[in-house]
Amino acid sequence: MNEEIIIAGFGGQGVLSMGKILAYSGVMQGMEVSWMPSYGPEMRGGTANVTVILSDSRISSPILRKYDTAIILNQQSMDKFEQTVKPGGLLVYDGNGITRHPERDDINIYRVDAAEEASKMQSAKTFNMIVLGGYLKINPVVTMENVMNGLKKSLPDRHHHLLPLNEAAIKRGTEIVQEIATV
């Protein structure tokens, strides 16, 4: 198993922490992992992305040009990363603020309206966990048990009371993800 993922969106959407939780879940599952952020003077409102690789064997390059999966959370990222998904790969996106929907016909496309759902749940910060849930429903690379273990490791102790809320958000994501097109 070797899954190469790009997660891209605005700074402040929890892109980097979503990647970290996914990577930590991989560690909990005994996999090799890498997490490579675009770093820089980015802050809330700027663009942010992270490459996460989960693999059964030693990982070579942590920086890639093509991905098995792209998780896309804003229009700029759609413009930049839609074409980087390998044929037969997976694109998961949040429809909020998307003006040009994905057009590829050689990849699997799913939509998870996490921003809308987070607002319904009155917890904007769970947005990224709803997205993660949607992705894991389509591609269960790690078990839910290991995701929760990874989440626990990623969150500082003082935030551990938020674990049930995050678990609920992940579960909600698995329920609302919808198929747009498959190959």
Add this chain to the structure above:
Amino acid sequence: MSELRLMKGNEAIAEAAIRYGVDGYFGYPITPQSEVMETLMDLRPWESTGMVVLQAESEIASINMMYGGAGCGKKVMTSSSSPGISLMQEGLSYLAGAELPCVVVNVVRGGPGLGTIQPAQSDYAQAVNGGGHGDYNLIVLAPSSVQEMADFVELAFELAFKYRNPAMILSDGMIGQMMEKVELKPQKTRMSNEEIAEKYPWATTGKPSSRERNIITSVELDPYAFERFNNKVQAKYKQMHKEDVRFEQFQCEDAEYLLVAYGSSARICQKSVQLLREKGIKAGLLRPITLFPFPGVELEKLAGQVKGMLAVELSAGQLVRDVRLAVNGKVPVEHFGRMGGVIHSPEEVVEALEKNFLKG
């Protein structure tokens, strides 16, 4: 008890320093390595192991604090990124001149000048050629994973003390900022003053009646005496080349073309080797782990086997010079690399190898 964690390279350096029993860290913040000091401050080792962590007023102050600590036989380290490392060069020359062991971490960013905060490998020449004035070299280790960031703290100190010479961990923004799985070693106890006095008789640990004063200095005005000193230092560098060259080979056994790359670029090149082999091109990778001492002998051996070598680095061509010196014209050596914080993709490396050796 060892422990498995997901960490950034910079965080791994800090954790490993505490666990190895480092006595003092002196530094000044700069992107992309600020997490080293941030992690140290967060972990508060002065309350557990007694390690000193101090944010100095500048890089120049940091390196001179290192001189003081190292002179006392303490295990001292600093970290910075390219512009900060340039500021430390005078101090590094003095440390080498006074034969003091210490560890300096350079999480390289693109230059020249204040440059960019993105990764680069453009400080190679500065690192392997000493960097400051005078005939000296640093022991230079190039980690290519977060695990090696942690492991090389210990290795760098072992080598620095073995040779009484400063050691540098030459990393970059990519290895510093990325997260991977790391196995951390168990906590070691810091050496006591008595142990230091016994193990390092050269250190200024207080003068007992049994010996003369120890003097830590890099000045010697008698040219003949100073030439003798220089000869002694050069002999250490020869010994390093005999005993402490480290490298890793990746699919070199039947290779017809060899990529030579270190650190982050070596990670990218591993993928390039896979891609090249999928295309039926027998490529291999030699990854120098010690950049000084350089694995020139191994490259010379491979020069008899391969049709061409491509040095791949995030710079205009610095590593490539050492590769060319090592093979001495036996085989064509070309260079490929992006600059200014741009990171080459595995595919670009494939294209560069094909362009240089397989087309036209």
